[in-house]
Amino acid sequence: MTSRPPIRPELREWILSTTRAGHSVEAVLKLMQETGYDPRQSRSIVASVLNMPITALDAHTQPKAQPGRRTRHPEAPQVSVDGRTIDVALSVESPTVRVLNNLLSPEECEALIAESRPRLQRAKTVDSSGKQQIDARRTSEGMFFTIGESPLIKRIEQRIATLLSLPIDHGEGLQVLHYLPGQQYEPHYDWFDPEQPGFAAITAKGGQRIASLVMYLNTPDSGGGTAFPEIGLTVTALRGSAVYFAYDTGDTASLHAGLPVQKGEKWIATKWLRERPLQKSSRS
Numbered sequence: 219m220t221s222r223p224p225i226r227p228e229l230r231e232w233i234l235s236t237t238r239a240g241h242s243v244e245a246v247l248k249l250m251q252e253t254g255y256d257p258r259q260s261r262s263i264v265a266s267v268l269n270m271p272i273t274a275l276d277a278h279t280q281p282k283a284q285p286g287r288r289t290r291h292p293e294a295p296q297v298s299v300d301g302r303t304i305d306v307a308l309s310v311e312s313p314t315v316r317v318l319n320n321l322l323s324p325e326e327c328e329a330l331i332a333e334s335r336p337r338l339q340r341a342k343t344v345d346s347s348g349k350q351q352i353d354a355r356r357t358s359e360g361m362f363f364t365i366g367e368s369p370l371i372k373r374i375e376q377r378i379a380t381l382l383s384l385p386i387d388h389g390e391g392l393q394v395l396h397y398l399p400g401q402q403y404e405p406h407y408d409w410f411d412p413e414q415p416g417f418a419a420i421t422a423k424g425g426q427r428i429a430s431l432v433m434y435l436n437t438p439d440s441g442g443g444t445a446f447p448e449i450g451l452t453v454t455a456l457r458g459s460a461v462y463f464a465y466d467t468g469d470t471a472s473l474h475a476g477l478p479v480q481k482g483e484k485w486i487a488t489k490w491l492r493e494r495p496l497q498k499s500s501r502s
């Protein structure tokens with residue numbers, strides 16, 4: 219054990235009387251720091267006087283994590299957002315899945331393809347240490363927009379935020395993926411696995427993913443739907459439509475896959491949503 223320097227009796231008495239008078243541990247620490255104690259020393263003194271472990275003291279003084287938020291699931295038959303009427307064409311409750319028709323206009327789909335096409339690269343996945351990696355399970359090409367990157371992106375992000383009742387800063391940058399015949403995204407979960415060593419790093423900002431919105435920017439000639447094998451559901455890729463699904467961490471029913479394109483090509487834009495803000499708010 220490390221020997222601690224003795225605590226002056228007057229300081230001990232002051233800490234006890236101040237906390238007994240109803241002042242918080244945080245306030246006591248702040249006052250001590252103002253009178254010249256260094257933060258580590260004052261924490262160890264207060265913990266010793268109040269006979270509490272330092273870890274318990276942390277619970278009083280560390281900023282509380284904001285409680286995680288959840289998306290609002292669009293409900294049938296229709297939702298009006300941004301001057302559009304979006305049809306909720308199919309609803310599943312477990313896992314939570316919604317098929318949304320008319321989320322994007324044909325012009326918006328075309329414009330998203332045009333803005334992303336010159337920037338496509340072989341799509342990557344996040345490996346267990348949190349690094350991006352080329353992955354044989356995902357053979358498409360892709361790119362990310364940054365939040366609010368263009369007027370078009372801003373408009374779509376705002377529409378999604380209103381539709382799901384979740385602020386824009388909870389969204390990851392929009393990802394566009396392009397699949398050619400034979401290309402697919404094998405079955406996977408979108409939530410981050412807490413057992414993986416990279417989990418803390420990936421979720422340090424924004425926390426866990428809570429929902430996904432896969433928007434179809436074109437209609438493949440054949441194949442390319444989004445399958446949910448646990449419930450035997452395949453959503454048809456139709457230009458302007460989307461599949462929304464929400465999940466808790468570990469929800470294995472949310473398993474899904476981008477089926478191989480058989481003929482033609484497939485373009486999607488995916489928005490992944492997090493329980494906490496990922497970006498600094500524009501006000502700060």
Ligand SMILES: O=C(O)CCC(=O)C(=O)O
Binds near residue numbers: 476
């Ligand atoms: O291509 C699809 O239909 C699914 C895409 C997907 O699962 C994803 O981007 O996370």
Ligand SMILES: [Fe+2]
Binds near residue numbers: 406407408430474
């Ligand atoms: Fe996915």
